[in-house]
Amino acid sequence: MKVLLRNYIESNQKMIQEELTKHFHQIDIPERLKKSMLYSLEAGGKRLRPILLLASYEAYASQIEKTLHTAIALEMIHTYSLIHDDLPAMDDDDYRRGLLTNHKAFDEATAILAGDALLTYSFELITNDQHLTDKEKLYMIQLLTRASGPTGMVAGQILDMEAENKAVNLEQLEKIHLLKTGELLKFAVTAGAFLGNATDDQIKHLQKFAHYLGLIFQVQDDILDVTGDQEKLGKAVGSDETNNKSTYPKLLGLDGAIEMRNRYTDQAKDLLKQANADTSRLAELTDYFSQRDH
Ligand code: GRG
Numbered sequence: 001m002k003v004l005l006r007n008y009i010e011s012n013q014k015m016i017q018e019e020l021t022k023h024f025h026q027i028d029i030p031e032r033l034k035k036s037m038l039y040s041l042e043a044g045g046k047r048l049r050p051i052l053l054l055a056s057y058e059a060y061a062s063q064i065e066k067t068l069h070t071a072i073a074l075e076m077i078h079t080y081s082l083i084h085d086d087l088p089a090m091d092d093d094d095y096r097r098g099l100l101t102n103h104k105a106f107d108e109a110t111a112i113l114a115g116d117a118l119l120t121y122s123f124e125l126i127t128n129d130q131h132l133t134d135k136e137k138l139y140m141i142q143l144l145t146r147a148s149g150p151t152g153m154v155a156g157q158i159l160d161m162e163a164e165n166k167a168v169n170l171e172q173l174e175k176i177h178l179l180k181t182g183e184l185l186k187f188a189v190t191a192g193a194f195l196g197n198a199t200d201d202q203i204k205h206l207q208k209f210a211h212y213l214g215l216i217f218q219v220q221d222d223i224l225d226v227t228g229d230q231e232k233l234g235k236a237v238g239s240d241e242t243n244n245k246s247t248y249p250k251l252l253g254l255d256g257a258i259e260m261r262n263r264y265t266d267q268a269k270d271l272l273k274q275a276n277a278d279t280s281r282l283a284e285l286t287d288y289f290s291q292r293d294h
Contacts, residue, residue: 001291005284012051017042019072023125029117036106036114040079044097044234048289049074049188052213055285056192056206059277066195069129070140073122074191077148078184080118083111085157098234119148132195140191147187156180160245168246174215181221182214189213189282198277205275209282212268216289219261222247224293226254233294265290 001009020041024034050071057067086093086101087108094104103111126132126140146152156179163176189210193203224233226249248257268286272279 001288002284005288008281008284009046009051009288012054013047015068016047016050016072016075019068020075023072027121032106032110033113033117036102036110037118039105040083040102040114041076041118043099045075045079045082046294047075048217049078049184052185052188052282052285053192055281056189057196058192058281059206059275059279060193060196060198060202066131067192069125069131070144070191070195073125073140073144074184074188076118076122076125077144077153080115080122081148081153081157083115083118087111090157090161096234136195139194143187143190143194147183152183153180156183163246165244166246168251170251173246173248173251177218178211178214181218182211185214185217186210202276205271209268209271209275212264212271213286213289216261216264216268216286219248219257219264220290220292222249223254223257223261225249228293261290 024038029037053071053074054064054067057064082096083102085091086096087103093101095101099105101111102114106114122144123141126137126144129137132140148154156176159176160180163172168176186207189206190203193206198206225247248260251257252260265286269283272283272286
């Protein structure tokens, strides 16, 4: 990774962490619930979604305080989704990011409640953001609900469950990924641009970019399952999470998946070039999504 991008990612990771910690000091939550929420929030996530939101905002404006509540609300929703995804009723995983999953470190009921609490608290965070107008708050909540709920991530999750052990073609696979992981990435890009006062046309244009970014993220995730350093990925030795699932390498072969990732990366970066804004950071992040090793 280029040094400047690494500095950008690391300094924003630090800022996001500080913002998260600050909020947890301010709210009165039963101790066990707080510990369980913080356990997963501080378990070493890359913070890609809030960083993407900041980079999208910075293509249009510079007063980043305006994005912070929305950015950490998004990270909370992502974290809730991982906690619930790991539960015995879903993927039944014992490890995530090299640590015990939430229900293994605590217990199943606590993990369910920690996920619920992160989901609901994320909306409260947006409502109490003093940097946003009421209209902006309402729009952020509407966008985030659409991206994370039954028309977005949760829809993707159930389609993914239903596709297990079934033959799935490329079109179906991409639909699942665009809902399950792509919608939150699209939210990050859209929210950042909207809060930065981008025009409707500029936002629509960036949403086309976000479509490719979601696909790049997932193709690379599948490629890493085949080629990645499993320890670096935080996976338990001998685990194979893709056993009963369709993946890009299974459908296209490893070389075909790499070719597709590279093609999507070119398409995403071409769209950024035509975006009529300073999208250099977004272009660097696109390369990072495409080349990441964990
Ligand atoms: C339970 C409603 C519900 C939804 C779960 C996103 C999701 C939906 C499940 C995650 C399953 C999974 C491992 C998908 C692969 C892509 C993905 C989201 C990876 C994790 O995202 P990163 O790499 O995670 O941004 P970190 O650990 O860096 O935060």
